[in-house]
Amino acid sequence: MSxxxxxxxxxxxxxxxxxxxxxxxxxxxxxAAAGGAFKVTDGLMESFGGERVMDTPISEQAIIGAxxxxxxxxxxxxxxxxxxxxxxxxxxxxxxxxxxxRYMSGGQVSVPVTVRLANGAGQGFASQHSQPVENxxxxxxxxxxxxxxxxxxxxxxxxxxIADEDPVLFFEHKAMYNLKRVRTGELAPVPIGQAExxxxxxxxxxxxxxxxxxxxxxxxxxxxxxxxxxxxIDPRTLVPFDYGTVAExxxxxxxxxxxxxxxxxxxxxxxxxxxxAGDCFESLDLAPVLISAPDTPVPYAGGLEAAWxxxxxxxxxxxxxxxxx
Amino acid sequence: xxxxxRVAIDDDPSxxxxxxxxxxxxxxxxxxxxxxxxxxxxxxxVRGSTHLCNGQEAGVVGACTALAEQDTMVxxxxxxxxxxxxxxxxxxxxxxxxxxxxxxxxxKGGSMHLTDVRVGAYGSFAIVGAHxxxxxxxxxxxxxxxxxxxxxxxxxxxxxxxxxxxxSLNLAAVWSLPVIFFCxxxxxxxxxxxxxxxxxxxxxxxxxxxxxxGVRVDGNDVVAVHQVTAEAVARxxxxxxxxxxxxxxxxxxxxxxxxxxxxxxEGELDRWLEVDPVLRLRALLxxxxxxxxxxxxxxxxxxxxxxxxxxxxxxxxxxxxxxLFKDVYA
Numbered sequence: 001m002s003x004x005x006x007x008x009x010x011x012x013x014x015x016x017x018x019x020x021x022x023x024x025x026x027x028x029x030x031x032a033a034a035g036g037a038f039k040v041t042d043g044l045m046e047s048f049g050g051e052r053v054m055d056t057p058i059s060e061q062a063i064i065g066a067x068x069x070x071x072x073x074x075x076x077x078x079x080x081x082x083x084x085x086x087x088x089x090x091x092x093x094x095x096x097x098x099x100x101x102r103y104m105s106g107g108q109v110s111v112p113v114t115v116r117l118a119n120g121a122g123q124g125f126a127s128q129h130s131q132p133v134e135n136x137x138x139x140x141x142x143x144x145x146x147x148x149x150x151x152x153x154x155x156x157x158x159x160x161x162i163a164d165e166d167p168v169l170f171f172e173h174k175a176m177y178n179l180k181r182v183r184t185g186e187l188a189p190v191p192i193g194q195a196e197x198x199x200x201x202x203x204x205x206x207x208x209x210x211x212x213x214x215x216x217x218x219x220x221x222x223x224x225x226x227x228x229x230x231x232x233i234d235p236r237t238l239v240p241f242d243y244g245t246v247a248e249x250x251x252x253x254x255x256x257x258x259x260x261x262x263x264x265x266x267x268x269x270x271x272x273x274x275x276x277a278g279d280c281f282e283s284l285d286l287a288p289v290l291i292s293a294p295d296t297p298v299p300y301a302g303g304l305e306a307a308w309x310x311x312x313x314x315x316x317x318x319x320x321x322x323x324x325x
Numbered sequence: 326x327x328x329x330x331r332v333a334i335d336d337d338p339s340x341x342x343x344x345x346x347x348x349x350x351x352x353x354x355x356x357x358x359x360x361x362x363x364x365x366x367x368x369x370x371v372r373g374s375t376h377l378c379n380g381q382e383a384g385v386v387g388a389c390t391a392l393a394e395q396d397t398m399v400x401x402x403x404x405x406x407x408x409x410x411x412x413x414x415x416x417x418x419x420x421x422x423x424x425x426x427x428x429x430x431x432x433k434g435g436s437m438h439l440t441d442v443r444v445g446a447y448g449s450f451a452i453v454g455a456h457x458x459x460x461x462x463x464x465x466x467x468x469x470x471x472x473x474x475x476x477x478x479x480x481x482x483x484x485x486x487x488x489x490x491x492x493s494l495n496l497a498a499v500w501s502l503p504v505i506f507f508c509x510x511x512x513x514x515x516x517x518x519x520x521x522x523x524x525x526x527x528x529x530x531x532x533x534x535x536x537x538x539g540v541r542v543d544g545n546d547v548v549a550v551h552q553v554t555a556e557a558v559a560r561x562x563x564x565x566x567x568x569x570x571x572x573x574x575x576x577x578x579x580x581x582x583x584x585x586x587x588x589x590x591e592g593e594l595d596r597w598l599e600v601d602p603v604l605r606l607r608a609l610l611x612x613x614x615x616x617x618x619x620x621x622x623x624x625x626x627x628x629x630x631x632x633x634x635x636x637x638x639x640x641x642x643x644x645x646x647x648x649l650f651k652d653v654y655a
Binding site for chain 1 (some may be wrong): 397428429430431432433434438440441442447448450452455456457458459460461462463464465466467469470472474476488489492493495496499651652653654655
């Protein structure tokens, strides 16, 4: 199967992992017979059988707990949460059990669980099916968090997540499932914890993931026409965060904008701004800027949701304002 | 009494004298260590909170002795007894509770997170009901990896009112997982009598909702607990799936160190002390004609092993400062 979209990349990564490692298995609601609510696992049960691609009841706590226990016994589970928002139902299993099991047992157990979460806004799913949920888990040491923003990263980070000895939350943006691949070449594992400089530039550094990374790339195009060069960095992994790549860029551009889909409070973007403001104070010409969604739930109506999501125009204005200094 | 149907102890000829004496030793060591932990509180050697299982020893010992070597066990924050019943060393267990480097978890877990995977004790969990889903996972993982392993899961009566209980029993039944859901009904969910929070007459009846057998047993009768658990283990191992066991027992002490348990009706504790599981096993041994010298010898040996364990644990150093940063990630 040739992979052309983000969704296919996630499916292929699971297929390749199932093929490469007999301990890998998938579990989740409607992922087997139905192929997933978003068809991300379509065909995998037919290829690998019901013992390795397992449908579950609508029981998120039971799903994550089953993954935790199985991982401790030597399996490598990939658990799907149909919508990332459902992490609220099993928050305890993720934040208290999955994240802390190794630590509180003094390193007696390894919990190599991958949780796939369909995340993010932009498609009219309203408040309980659209949140950027990655920010809920930033404060849970023990978890790794990845947010692939390209077809290559969707494949590569999922392969790395499944192979990782630690629990990894894999946030796939559901508004990007049909994102087309632009590069060619073999798909390969992408190391966790390594940012990518998506576009080089010398005037302003913009750090963004997923939908916001796409905005940043478009904004960079527009700004290039105005003679402003924007360096776009996709951190790809939120925990552990690759501060080195951002710091290196800021040393060159002296300006930082972080753009994220979620609200500002307790978010990864706010954390990056605070950290870089401290670590790179001497390099910065002016205070770093955080562009984020307003402090409201995600609304339903098209116009309201569009107003909620940070967009290219907002970013361009921020870049222009910064570039004037 | 709360349970008119509780039966007088039945003997089980398949259990040899030596096995019963082993159970007595284990129960006495658990009780002895719990008493030492209580003492350690008064000297400020135990931090935070801890939850003692005095009075409930027959449940954990009867059940864990029904397991085979490859089987696994998870339990609650009232789990010292369960972890010891699996065979965790007394000294490392006590060392963990007093926060020493030589503790089971290197001093990182404490009283509520005792874990010793070498003996199949895969963890003590401090969130009510949270480990039931994990018990399923241990059973699933074992099956996937070709290990003929049964997963024993202890929890309290209070856990039967939390969502994870419902989700876990249902999934275990749907997947026919080899899990024993062992409910230690000690009559109180923290400070509240279980009758005030539950309308069913028997917690074992809840099994019917999930299509699995539910059995109630006299939880102060170590032989009865052992028998019931052995049957559930055999059923699980044969591929027939999970069982819910309700083991009716009594918590001699309060919920935690700060709870004097004044909410208990007068005379209740005294009535339960009359059916203390240690006394009952002792009586059975006497009925079998086992001499007082052998029983007393077992008691002395248990006492001595607790004493030396406490002594060696207290002599151990605290964790080194750099332990703080270890084991967050692989």
